[in-house]
Amino acid sequence: xxxxxxxxxxxxxxxxxxxxxxxxxxxxxxxxxxxxxxxxxxxxxxxxxxxxxxxxxxxxxxxxxxxxxxxxxxxxxxxxxxxxxxxxxxxxxxxxxxxxxxxxxxxxxxx
Amino acid sequence: xxxxxxxxxxxxxxxxxxxxxxxxxxxxxxxxxxxxxxxxxxxxxxxxxxxxxxxxxxxxxxxxxxxxxxxxxxxxxxxxxxxxxxxxxxxxxxxxxxxxxxxxxxxxxxxxxxxxxxxxxxxxxxxxxxxxxxxxxxxxx
Numbered sequence: 001x002x003x004x005x006x007x008x009x010x011x012x013x014x015x016x017x018x019x020x021x022x023x024x025x026x027x028x029x030x031x032x033x034x035x036x037x038x039x040x041x042x043x044x045x046x047x048x049x050x051x052x053x054x055x056x057x058x059x060x061x062x063x064x065x066x067x068x069x070x071x072x073x074x075x076x077x078x079x080x081x082x083x084x085x086x087x088x089x090x091x092x093x094x095x096x097x098x099x100x101x102x103x104x105x106x107x108x109x110x111x
Numbered sequence: 112x113x114x115x116x117x118x119x120x121x122x123x124x125x126x127x128x129x130x131x132x133x134x135x136x137x138x139x140x141x142x143x144x145x146x147x148x149x150x151x152x153x154x155x156x157x158x159x160x161x162x163x164x165x166x167x168x169x170x171x172x173x174x175x176x177x178x179x180x181x182x183x184x185x186x187x188x189x190x191x192x193x194x195x196x197x198x199x200x201x202x203x204x205x206x207x208x209x210x211x212x213x214x215x216x217x218x219x220x221x222x223x224x225x226x227x228x229x230x231x232x233x234x235x236x237x238x239x240x241x242x243x244x245x246x247x248x249x250x251x252x
Contacts (some may be wrong), residue, residue, distance in 0.1 A: 022123050022159045052148070054155045055217035065209050083148040090224050091217055092205030 002049075003031060011042040011110050013103060017049030020057030029060040033067065041073025044106040048079040053087050065097065074098070076106040112185070114176035121162045121173045121190065129158055129175060133186060136177035140184045146244050149225030150186065156218035157188045157197070157240055165192030165238070182246045183227070189239040196231040197222075197240060 001024035004015045012035055020028060032043065043064070065075050076098045080088055088094040100106035117132045119125045133154050137147045154175070161173050176187045202223070203216035222229055228243040 021126060021155055022162075023126050052151070054152050054159075055221055056155070056159060058217060062209070062212060069209055083145060086145075086148075087152065087221070090205075090221065092207075092212075096207075096209050096212065 001027065003028060005031065005035065008044075008103075008107055009110070011044050011107060012040050013044045013046060013107075015046045015049065019052040020050060020060065021052060021054045022056035025056045025060035028057075029063055032064040036064070036067055036071065036073070041068060041071050042110055043068065043073070043075040044078055044100075044103055044110070045075065046078050046103050047081070047084060050084055051082075053084050055091070058087070058091055058093055061093070061097070074110070076100055076109065078103045078106045112178045112180055114178040114187070116174060116176045118172050118174045121158075121166055121171050123159060123162050126155060126158060129154065129173075133175060133177060136186075137184060140177075140179060140246075142184050142244060142246070146184075150184070150242070150244055153222045153225045153229075153242055154186065154188070156221050157242070160197055160218055161188070161190045161192070164195065165190040180243070184244045184246070186242045186244075187239050188242070189237045191237050194233050195238055196233075198229065198231050 001016060001018040001020060006013050014032065016028060068075050078100045079102065080099055085094065100109065115136055119128060130151060134147065134151060137150055142150060158173060165171055171190060171192055174189045178185045197219055200219045202220050203213060226242045227245045230241045232239050
């Protein structure tokens, strides 16, 4: 997995590519948790380059979403599609997270 | 049935190797993209379960055996830990809100949902989880 973060207005955009699995999910969780500890509370995660996710990956996403909800923050997921979307849908995560068709659309709902 | 096999230590870092092996077997069989993806998720869930629970006090191994049964791709994942049937675990409630969702319990649910058939047996001191994925979608053709 490759991961990049950048600031867009009040939000942190997190780009993840490759695989979010039992090996890589801790890296995602640590990066986002550190940013939350640093005071960031608005996140957009861009899934455009993600081609695989397992329950360990979803668990990482859920941990960060719970942390943010407790702090009055928010996290939105952009470009969740294909087989990754199917995993979201089977797990019920597709309906509990806020999903957008693009990073721009996610940012527009925030500002 | 003839099986292609691989053994490795039950450590999560070995997931990449396991994935390459199973993915390669699925490609030789000609499993379609969607089923191949489901298979790889199911394999990760089975492997991670074994890494987490099969060998609490020592290092142990896992074997993956891929085979073909008529029109079906078969994968048997086995360990020699204490007898444990992962299929006895309940499904998670997938309709709860974020704050109420439990972190976990999804792995076995994915194994059930992403394969066409899954069964457990204890044989010669080993836990064997058998995953079956048919070449064609159930209910079609």
